[in-house]
Amino acid sequence: MHRLKQDFINKPSLLELDFESLPIPDHRQRYRRQQLAGWLYVHGANSFEEMSNLPQSWRQRLAERYIISPFLRFERFVSQDKSVRYLFSLHDGQQTEAVYIPYRNRKTVCISSMVGCPAGCAFCATGALGFGRNLSRAEILAQIPTVARAEGIAPKEIRNVVLMGMGEALLNYEQALSAIRTMIDPRGLDMSPRRITLSTVGLPEKIKCLASEGLPLVLAVSLHAPNEETRRKIIPTAHAHSIGDIMAALRNWQEASGRRITIEYTMLSGVNDATWQAEMLVQRLRDLRVHINLIPFNNWTGAGFSSSGKEQIKSFEQVLLRAGLSVSIRFSRGRDAGAACGQLALTQSEQSPAANRHIKYGLRNVKD
Secondary structure, rough: HHHHHHHHHOOOEHHHHHHHHHHOOOOOOOOOHHHHHHHHOOOOOOOOOOOOOOOHHHHHHHHHHHHHEEEEEEEEOOOOOOEEEEEEEOOOOEEEEEEEEOOOOOOOEOOOOEEEEEOOOOOOOHHHHHHHEOOOHHHHHHHHHHHHOOOOHHHHHHEEEEEEOOOOHHHHHHHHHHHHHHHHHOOOOOOHHHHHEEOOOOOHHHHHHHHHHOOOOOOEEEOOOOOOHHHHHHHHHHHOOOOOOOOOHHHHHHHOOOOOEEEEEEOOOOOOOOHHHHHHHHOOOOOOOEEEEEEEEOOOOOOOOOEOOOHHHHHHHHHHOOOOOOEEEEOEEEHHHHHHOOOOOOOOOOOOOOOOOOEEEHHHHOOO
């Protein structure tokens, strides 16, 4: 294990490289770059030995200079609803998480951009951890093929990605955008940008930068309150940016992208669920094309909050619907495995006996 860890420290991951930077044996064999990319993103190869159509001598040289996965190991926590929480161990001893969410007609992975999160949302278990560090491009990107391989599917079977795991992706802008560009590259994971959701707590200048990128992503904004006083109580870092500034940045984003914006709103009993707050939310969003997700709070140890009741959530929803807004109540999956929205907290064991399977994998033990 010590030698393996030294390899991680001394060698870069191939996933750190964009397509044009992938190594080839010599300049006359550019087709080898596409072959190598195919092994990384089509087959999700976990070792150079698997790359059977590459010359043995080149595979050996690649192994001497690079690693593939940036993860030392990972663990799987399987929920009764078949969603799976992944806990990844990084070379420096830190950890991050992702969640695999299979639906009947699609497969989604919720990925992280950081270890922990600096936003510090009071109702979020990840925020309670504080900020560890940014993830590299490879650490962000590798979550997708690693999850796919462990689930026994090809990476390209995962068609929906949400950057809603640990961290504020817009504060790790360059690495997150670099990973996204490989997700949508036809020579990479070949995803539609319209199936990639980037979540943010609301950083106006970064949202404006993102608008200039020309990427028709889905932008999800964690608003959680329509009035400044409440928002600053539950999101301590919110004092840096007013709701008005966030709304102005969202108008800029919508003008540039033409895309509908998703508003995330966690329902907290007695905090942000009053009728007057629903009415104020309508006013805040009146000149934007949005879809609002009302999210019942997912409890975690020491949270200090409780979810709004069903009747209160329905009453809040009705105010929004009567104003002509698009709304849904989003019940999170994976709660029994600590995988639901706001629950990611690097837990080493199941949150309840209902989590029916916990499996640990080393680098070479991923399911074939």
